[in-house]
Amino acid sequence: MTKQIIIRIIFISLLLILGIFLYISGKEHTIFIDNKEITLNDTTYRANSDYKVWIDNKELKVIKKGERGLTKVTGTNHKIMVEKISDKVLTGEKHEMRFRLKMNEKIIIINLPAMINNADEWLIKQIN
Amino acid sequence: MKLEIKKIIENFSLPRIIVFLFLLFLLILTPFSGLRFDSTINDIIVRFGMNGVLVLSLIPMVKSGCGLNFGLQLSIIPGLLGAIISIEMGLRNFIGFFAAIGIAIFFAVISGYLYGLLLNKVKGNEMVVATYVGFSIVSFMCIMWLLLPFKSTDMIWPYGGTGLRPTISNKGYWFNILTDFLKINIGEYLVIPTGNILFFALLALLLWGFFRTKLGTSIAITGINADYARSCGINIDNMRIISVIVSTIIGAIGIIVYQESFGFIQLYLGPLYMSFPAIAAILIGGATVDKASISNVIIGVLLFQGISAAAPSVVNNLLKHDIAEPLRIVITNGMIVYALTRVVRSR
Amino acid sequence: MRNNNLTKRSVGKIINVLLNNTVPIVILLILVFAIPLSNLSGTFIIREIVTRLSRNLFLILSLIIPVLAGMGMNFSIVLGAMSAQIAIIFITDWGIIGIQGVLLAILISTPIAILLGFFAGIILNKAKGKEMVTGFMLSFFVNGIYQIFVLFIMGSLIPISNSEILLDKGYGIRNTINLIGIRQVLDNLIAFDIKGVRIPILLFLIIGLLCIFIIWFKKTKLGHEINTVGQDNDISAYMGINVGKIRILSIVISTILACYGQIIFLQNIGTLTVYDSHIQVGVFTIAAILVGGASVTSANIGNAIIGAILFHAMFVVSPLAGKTLIGNAQIGEYFRVFISYGVIAFSLAVYAWRERIEEKRDEITKGNEI
Numbered sequence: 001m002t003k004q005i006i007i008r009i010i011f012i013s014l015l016l017i018l019g020i021f022l023y024i025s026g027k028e029h030t031i032f033i034d035n036k037e038i039t040l041n042d043t044t045y046r047a048n049s050d051y052k053v054w055i056d057n058k059e060l061k062v063i064k065k066g067e068r069g070l071t072k073v074t075g076t077n078h079k080i081m082v083e084k085i086s087d088k089v090l091t092g093e094k095h096e097m098r099f100r101l102k103m104n105e106k107i108i109i110i111n112l113p114a115m116i117n118n119a120d121e122w123l124i125k126q127i128n
Numbered sequence: 129m130k131l132e133i134k135k136i137i138e139n140f141s142l143p144r145i146i147v148f149l150f151l152l153f154l155l156i157l158t159p160f161s162g163l164r165f166d167s168t169i170n171d172i173i174v175r176f177g178m179n180g181v182l183v184l185s186l187i188p189m190v191k192s193g194c195g196l197n198f199g200l201q202l203s204i205i206p207g208l209l210g211a212i213i214s215i216e217m218g219l220r221n222f223i224g225f226f227a228a229i230g231i232a233i234f235f236a237v238i239s240g241y242l243y244g245l246l247l248n249k250v251k252g253n254e255m256v257v258a259t260y261v262g263f264s265i266v267s268f269m270c271i272m273w274l275l276l277p278f279k280s281t282d283m284i285w286p287y288g289g290t291g292l293r294p295t296i297s298n299k300g301y302w303f304n305i306l307t308d309f310l311k312i313n314i315g316e317y318l319v320i321p322t323g324n325i326l327f328f329a330l331l332a333l334l335l336w337g338f339f340r341t342k343l344g345t346s347i348a349i350t351g352i353n354a355d356y357a358r359s360c361g362i363n364i365d366n367m368r369i370i371s372v373i374v375s376t377i378i379g380a381i382g383i384i385v386y387q388e389s390f391g392f393i394q395l396y397l398g399p400l401y402m403s404f405p406a407i408a409a410i411l412i413g414g415a416t417v418d419k420a421s422i423s424n425v426i427i428g429v430l431l432f433q434g435i436s437a438a439a440p441s442v443v444n445n446l447l448k449h450d451i452a453e454p455l456r457i458v459i460t461n462g463m464i465v466y467a468l469t470r471v472v473r474s475r
Numbered sequence: 476m477r478n479n480n481l482t483k484r485s486v487g488k489i490i491n492v493l494l495n496n497t498v499p500i501v502i503l504l505i506l507v508f509a510i511p512l513s514n515l516s517g518t519f520i521i522r523e524i525v526t527r528l529s530r531n532l533f534l535i536l537s538l539i540i541p542v543l544a545g546m547g548m549n550f551s552i553v554l555g556a557m558s559a560q561i562a563i564i565f566i567t568d569w570g571i572i573g574i575q576g577v578l579l580a581i582l583i584s585t586p587i588a589i590l591l592g593f594f595a596g597i598i599l600n601k602a603k604g605k606e607m608v609t610g611f612m613l614s615f616f617v618n619g620i621y622q623i624f625v626l627f628i629m630g631s632l633i634p635i636s637n638s639e640i641l642l643d644k645g646y647g648i649r650n651t652i653n654l655i656g657i658r659q660v661l662d663n664l665i666a667f668d669i670k671g672v673r674i675p676i677l678l679f680l681i682i683g684l685l686c687i688f689i690i691w692f693k694k695t696k697l698g699h700e701i702n703t704v705g706q707d708n709d710i711s712a713y714m715g716i717n718v719g720k721i722r723i724l725s726i727v728i729s730t731i732l733a734c735y736g737q738i739i740f741l742q743n744i745g746t747l748t749v750y751d752s753h754i755q756v757g758v759f760t761i762a763a764i765l766v767g768g769a770s771v772t773s774a775n776i777g778n779a780i781i782g783a784i785l786f787h788a789m790f791v792v793s794p795l796a797g798k799t800l801i802g803n804a805q806i807g808e809y810f811r812v813f814i815s816y817g818v819i820a821f822s823l824a825v826y827a828w829r830e831r832i833e834e835k836r837d838e839i840t841k842g843n844e845i
Binding site: 015018019022023025026027028029074106 | 566569570571572573574575576578579582583656
Binding site: 246251257260261263267274291453456457458464465468 | 605801803805813820827
């Protein structure tokens with residue numbers, strides 16, 4: 001009898017773990033990418049050029065100076081890569097950052113100027 | 129003492145008591161919810177007049193052992209035909225009303241006869257076959273409503289369209305003709321539709337008298353014990369057919385009374401689910417799959433329509449939520465499910 | 476002399492086959508006329524049928540097991556559909572997309588389906604002999620409770636954070652929910668095109684697995700018990716089988732399968748009409764399997780597949796055939812509804828009539844024995 005109960009508990013626990021895994025890895029997050037000027041901790045970062053953006057190796061459109069781009073991702077671990085564009089040509093100047101998302105962080109705002117300059121708060125998370 | 133209470137509860141059936149208490153509760157709450165008590169009572173009485181005859185029509189078939197008439201649509205369609213033909217002929221007031229009934233009876237006899245033949249072939253499974261036959265006929269008539277050559281401008285699509293409109297108003301023809309007949313006004317909000325109630329009483333009386341005749345008793349015996357009936361020399365198949373015809377005729381009259389009060393004739397898929405409120409009403413009134421009486425009809429319609437009338441307004445005003453419609457679905461169908469799960473004695 | 480007897484027997488056999496399969500044959504005849512009338516191209520019809528098959532076959536197959544258990548056409552598969560929808564509302568609220576969304580929906584909906592199936596099974600056990608009517612009315616009853624749950628409890632007692640799916644008053648779910656997150660996830664996972672007809676391989680694989688599961692299941696001890704219960708309740712009880720439990724189990728399995736079937740259906744369509752999607756499930760699925768030659772007492776995979784093809788062909792073709800024939804497309808749509816209900820009424824009537832004839836035959840033979 002107890003053996004049956006233990007097996008059942010293990011089975012249900014496995015299902016719960018599976019459920020949690022599916023939840024976390026399947027949850028969609030919205031990412032805004034701002035190529036705009038931002039002031040953090042008394043330092044102002046200016047948006048100087050256009051950038052082409054890749055999120056998780058998927059190509060996005062070019063985000064011009066002062067523009068905001070949007071994309072959606074699922075799961076926790078992501079990376080963003082940008083390449084500077086000068087005179088409508090890729091310059092080869094790249095920057096890359098990795099970031100992790102938690103379950104309740106539905107909206108993320110990445111600020112390109114801040115990111116390029118390795119500022120601390122280049123990524124702002126919005127809960128719900 | 130405890131045993132007696134238990135017996136009373138069994139006799140009246142627990143769900144029925146719950147429904148009754150719920151209705152009482154609603155009525156008590158009416159004044160507190162910002163509604164007028166007398167207008168609610170008015171609502172209930174009017175609805176009784178509207179639905180009473182339809183529920184009455186269920187009795188003959190239950191008495192003969194055909195079960196609950198899930199195929200009520202087969203009584204409603206003759207009624208619809210009667211109504212629209214009467215309007216097509218331009219008849220108004222009482223002439224229009226009774227012409228509608230007359231024509232409806234004509235179709236009802238045909239429909240009832242065929243329906244009865246079918247039910248005889250499927251003894252033991254009448255209810256489920258009737259449900260789907262009813263649905264099929266309603267959808268078939270949808271095609272007919274589009275094709276039949278009616279010309280009255282009050283009924284067909286304007287601007288030269290073909291086919292009847294889904295909802296046809298009978299205002300100006302025989303709307304409220306019965307309801308207003310000899311009506312009694314009590315205050316501003318309470319109008320007793322004497323005409324309707326008298327008409328219902330008349331039909332109930334006729335039905336009661338019918339079951340006191342030799343034919344009526346033969347039908348009743350068929351329902352109680354088919355073998356015994358056979359041994360008495362009664363042709364059960366014929367009795368069943370007759371009971372179905374009577375049910376269909378009363379049902380056809382019933383839908384015309386309903387429309388007279390409601391103001392609209394509903395075609396196409398309108399009648400699709402109309403059997404359920406009627407069946408739920410008679411069940412709440414204490415009837416079962418093989419036993420139904422006029423008192424079941426009266427109590428049932430009052431309780432069922434009482435809740436239909438009182439619940440929306442009261443509950444909505446109190447809870448500030450519109451829970452009425454799903455609640456009505458739950459009560460209507462819950463009653464039917466409950467009745468179906470009660471053990472039936474074998475015939 | 477011998478030749479005469481052989482021909483007589485073969486003719487008798489042919490007549491038997493015709494009688495047993497009246498419904499599919501009638502529908503086939505209707506199709507033979509309707510397809511040319513509709514002026515639809517063969518490719519179009521085939522494409523529509525393939526899509527609808529992949530979408531609905533799982534649901535249709537879920538009807539088989541209760542028939543084996545002698546419970547007739549399980550109208551309460553609607554309860555399985557409701558479980559699926561509740562789960563999908565949740566995953567949409569949480570923003571779970573893709574294959575994870577579908578899998579999570581399956582995970583969450585299963586316990587709900589088990590619960591509802593269990594409830595239905597208990598009620599149906601109390602209505603022996605009237606299972607189909609009771610199941611039918613039960614689906615309306617539970618629909619009312621479902622509506623109260625989705626319209627009032629969700630959003631208030633159960634927190635829903637995604638305001639896009641809530642009604643304006645702050646609680647209660649909207650009717651139309653866009654399932655763009657899980658749209659066609661299963662379809663597209665493995666699929667390829669043949670001559671312009673897209674074939675969702677994964678879906679058909681899943682359906683194939685279900686067929687294999689049903690075949691295997693029939694051979695297990697449980698499957699045999701279900702069969703025995705379906706044949707005769709008394710003999711089963713005599714053999715020590717817990718008849719009530721087996722009946723409940725058959726309904727639970729059917730409800731779970733219907734739940735998954737509805738998830739497949741919804742991910743294909745990509746939109747959830749919260750208050751509508753599940754209602755037609757009962758009628759159209761049952762009509763489909765009956766069109767395939769199933770009856771209240773017998774249903775197999777062949778019935779499901781043939782029925783699905785015929786029914787969906789008729790579904791696609793009738794509106795336009797009606798338009799060509801009478802000039803009114805609406806007639807075709809009503810015709811569709813009429814055929815669906817009519818097929819069920821006809822099959823049920825034929826079955827009930829046959830039952831009566833056999834009862835009469837037993838009475839007469841019993842009489843003769845005395």
